[in-house]
Amino acid sequence: MRNGDTLFIDGKWCAADDGRTFRVTDPATGAVIATAADGGTAETDRAIAAAHEAFDTWSAENAYRRAEVLWRTHALMTERAEDLAALMTQEQGKPLKAALNEVRYAADFLAWFAEEAKRVYGSSIPSSRGGQRFSVLRQPVGVVAGITPWNYPVSMITRKVAPAVAAGCSIVLKPAEQTPLCAVAVFELLAEAGLPPGVANLVTTSRPAEVGARLLDSPLVRKLTFTGSTEVGKDLTARAAATMKRVSMELGGHAPMIVFDDADPVHAAKGAALVKFLNTGQACISPNRIFVQRSVLPAFTDALLDRVGKLVPGPGHRPGVTIGPLVDEAALRKVTRQVEDAVEKGARLLAGGDRLTDDGLDAGRFFAPTVLADVDESMRIYREETFGPVAAIVPFDDESEVVRRANDTEYGLASYLYTRDLGRSVRVSEALRFGIVGVNDINPTAAAAPFGGVGMSGLGREGGAHGIDEYLDVKLVGVCLP
Numbered sequence: 328m329r330n331g332d333t334l335f336i337d338g339k340w341c342a343a344d345d346g347r348t349f350r351v352t353d354p355a356t357g358a359v360i361a362t363a364a365d366g367g368t369a370e371t372d373r374a375i376a377a378a379h380e381a382f383d384t385w386s387a388e389n390a391y392r393r394a395e396v397l398w399r400t401h402a403l404m405t406e407r408a409e410d411l412a413a414l415m416t417q418e419q420g421k422p423l424k425a426a427l428n429e430v431r432y433a434a435d436f437l438a439w440f441a442e443e444a445k446r447v448y449g450s451s452i453p454s455s456r457g458g459q460r461f462s463v464l465r466q467p468v469g470v471v472a473g474i475t476p477w478n479y480p481v482s483m484i485t486r487k488v489a490p491a492v493a494a495g496c497s498i499v500l501k502p503a504e505q506t507p508l509c510a511v512a513v514f515e516l517l518a519e520a521g522l523p524p525g526v527a528n529l530v531t532t533s534r535p536a537e538v539g540a541r542l543l544d545s546p547l548v549r550k551l552t553f554t555g556s557t558e559v560g561k562d563l564t565a566r567a568a569a570t571m572k573r574v575s576m577e578l579g580g581h582a583p584m585i586v587f588d589d590a591d592p593v594h595a596a597k598g599a600a601l602v603k604f605l606n607t608g609q610a611c612i613s614p615n616r617i618f619v620q621r622s623v624l625p626a627f628t629d630a631l632l633d634r635v636g637k638l639v640p641g642p643g644h645r646p647g648v649t650i651g652p653l654v655d656e657a658a659l660r661k662v663t664r665q666v667e668d669a670v671e672k673g674a675r676l677l678a679g680g681d682r683l684t685d686d687g688l689d690a691g692r693f694f695a696p697t698v699l700a701d702v703d704e705s706m707r708i709y710r711e712e713t714f715g716p717v718a719a720i721v722p723f724d725d726e727s728e729v730v731r732r733a734n735d736t737e738y739g740l741a742s743y744l745y746t747r748d749l750g751r752s753v754r755v756s757e758a759l760r761f762g763i764v765g766v767n768d769i770n771p772t773a774a775a776a777p778f779g780g781v782g783m784s785g786l787g788r789e790g791g792a793h794g795i796d797e798y799l800d801v802k803l804v805g806v807c808l809p
């Protein structure tokens with residue numbers, strides 16, 4: 328494992344100029360795993376310059392060659408999936424099986440965009456003038472800055488780097504300070520796959536604002552792609568305006584899950600438990616309000632409690648563990664405050680509710696899988712993103728009421744509904760103001776499908792045929808025939 332030389336600039340691994348490093352810890356034990364280079368202004372500037380220099384050659388490279396590099400990276404990632412998953416478990420905390428699923432999902436983006444590289448089609452448009460021809464070209468935007476979060480520390484990188492590289496862009500990536508090692512592992516694969524120097528550069532740092540400012544203010548950077556909190560995303564979007572960068576923003580969410588009384592409540596509870604406690608609730612598509620129609624409330628709640636009772640919290644590498652720690656103390660405080668606030672305002676605590684400290688868990692940041700009943704609009708959890716293992720159940724009576732309440736959020740990323748009524752599934756999925764709707768489906772995501780939100784959940788889409796558009800400018804060529 329690298330120690331201190333985790334910057335990847337112009338095809339070379341290096342340390343920070345002043346040798347500065349920061350510690351990377353295991354959230355399950357608090358133990359220091361490694362140190363990473365603490366890049367700053369000078370290193371970021373060099374990474375931007377390298378990307379700028381590489382852009383002309385890489386954008387002129389033919390799409391089949393760009394695809395080959397991505398396919399080779401895909402093959403390497405698939406071959407080393409178990410090592411990568413073990414690293415992710417150590418650095419990020421999720422159980423090994425979940426980490427392995429994430430690595431596979433991450434590799435899917437490499438394969439998908441390797442194929443999309445070859446499908447950057449243009450078009451021709453008839454003109455009303457006889458001697459004129461219009462053609463439309465799609466060309467790479469230029470140098471891209473990518474900023475990624477810690478909760479999905481491998482797939483959020485391939486979801487940005489793969490389409491950028493496929494489109495012919497070059498990129499400077501700044502990963503989250505909690506998970507630089509996963510980023511290093513991805514970049515080692517890209518280098519081994521033969522990506523030319525400067526096409527993808529990595530700046531690890533404990534100073535996101537400093538590196539971010541440099542990336543944002545540089546006129547050479549033509550696009551920002553960000554996944555993280557709405558708060559930071561708003562600031563970065565405003566700052567990007569000064570140099571008129573393209574932006575894509577994958578921000579927070581406050582997903583509603585609606586369980587209608589025509590659905591099987593036990594099946595719905597199984598889905599709710601799987602998606603709510605996935606990644607310890609640290610996902611922007613995690614259901615934050617689980618609306619359950621009153622007549623199926625007892626059956627749903629019993630089935631959910633049964634599932635929650637079977638979850639096994641612990642360090643992710645321990646066999647049998649199904650739910651890992653929270654990322655840091657601030658996350659623990661936020662979840663605790665939301666639960667206390669809800670209980671004070673009348674919610675019933677049916678399971679969990681506090682930090683776990685037995686069996687050595689006190690060294691990490693573990694919160695008990697929690698179920699709250701009778702949640703309502705007066706409570707913080709009804710509006711604030713939780714990003715933790717708390718299932719908040721909200722009773723409701725009818726369809727129009729629940730659609731209105733589900734839409735009553737500034738966010739608009741994922742939403743879910745359970746119903747066996749075909750008409751209702753169409754009506755409600757059309758009425759929900761979210762970028763993603765899962766109908767009896769808790770996993771409406773894939774490399775082949777567009778992912779993204781509306782409202783304060785962000786701008787743009789990642790994945791699918793839409794994902795590469797974010798890295799392409801449209802150029803019109805008008806030709807007058809002599």
Ligand code: ADP
Pocket residue numbers: 474475476477501502503504535536537538539540554555556557559560
């Ligand atoms: P979270 O609350 O999930 O950690 P953040 O939005 O704080 O979400 O972090 C997501 C990513 O944004 C991380 O890579 C983080 O380092 C980065 N980040 C946070 N603040 C800034 C900033 N001011 N400028 C640039 N990047 C930032």
